[in-house]
Amino acid sequence: MAITPPSNRLWWKEPIHGIELGWIVISFLWGLFMFIFMIAWHFIGEQNLSSETYRIRPEAYQEKVEAFADEFAAKDASGNPVEEEGVPVVRPPAGGDVFILARLWEFWPILELKKGESYRIHISSVDWQHGFSLQPTNINISVHPGYEHVITLTPTDSGDFGIICNEFCGLGHHTMTGRIRVVD
Numbered sequence: 001m002a003i004t005p006p007s008n009r010l011w012w013k014e015p016i017h018g019i020e021l022g023w024i025v026i027s028f029l030w031g032l033f034m035f036i037f038m039i040a041w042h043f044i045g046e047q048n049l050s051s052e053t054y055r056i057r058p059e060a061y062q063e064k065v066e067a068f069a070d071e072f073a074a075k076d077a078s079g080n081p082v083e084e085e086g087v088p089v090v091r092p093p094a095g096g097d098v099f100i101l102a103r104l105w106e107f108w109p110i111l112e113l114k115k116g117e118s119y120r121i122h123i124s125s126v127d128w129q130h131g132f133s134l135q136p137t138n139i140n141i142s143v144h145p146g147y148e149h150v151i152t153l154t155p156t157d158s159g160d161f162g163i164i165c166n167e168f169c170g171l172g173h174h175t176m177t178g179r180i181r182v183v184d
């Protein structure tokens, strides 16, 4: 049995009911309001992170991060590189460009930054998609191979800040963590 009889097949040409039209208008306006506020929150709520993004080959990014880590590797009193759980600690000069690489399943290297200085933090992946979530701050971006993201950041507190991957990336995903240390 047809829902509408054959004589009434052009059902979409029937006049729309007032209440239905009312809801369509309300949901359209609400959608418009939410759309505008995605942009507005960026300015009045400091919600969406400002970041720049550039194309880069994963191998080229890896070379850049390794050169950076070599140049500014932290050394102990006897001149040996400082590592924590096999990951080198890097002490870049205050206020410059710093680099982090995401890969299965680590963030590399560990950065040591100075409180109150502005840094441009570069982040990219060399294999799969990962997430960069800086705890406990509201800094959270997706990290893709082939794209270099740059976040401008000024640490306002000292201490250890954890990085966790929040895009599921396979077997070791739950162990994929990193660290940014902020010193006075």
Ligand SMILES: [Cu+2]
Pocket: 130, 131, 165, 166, 167, 168, 169, 170, 173, 174, 176
């Ligand atoms: Cu992951």
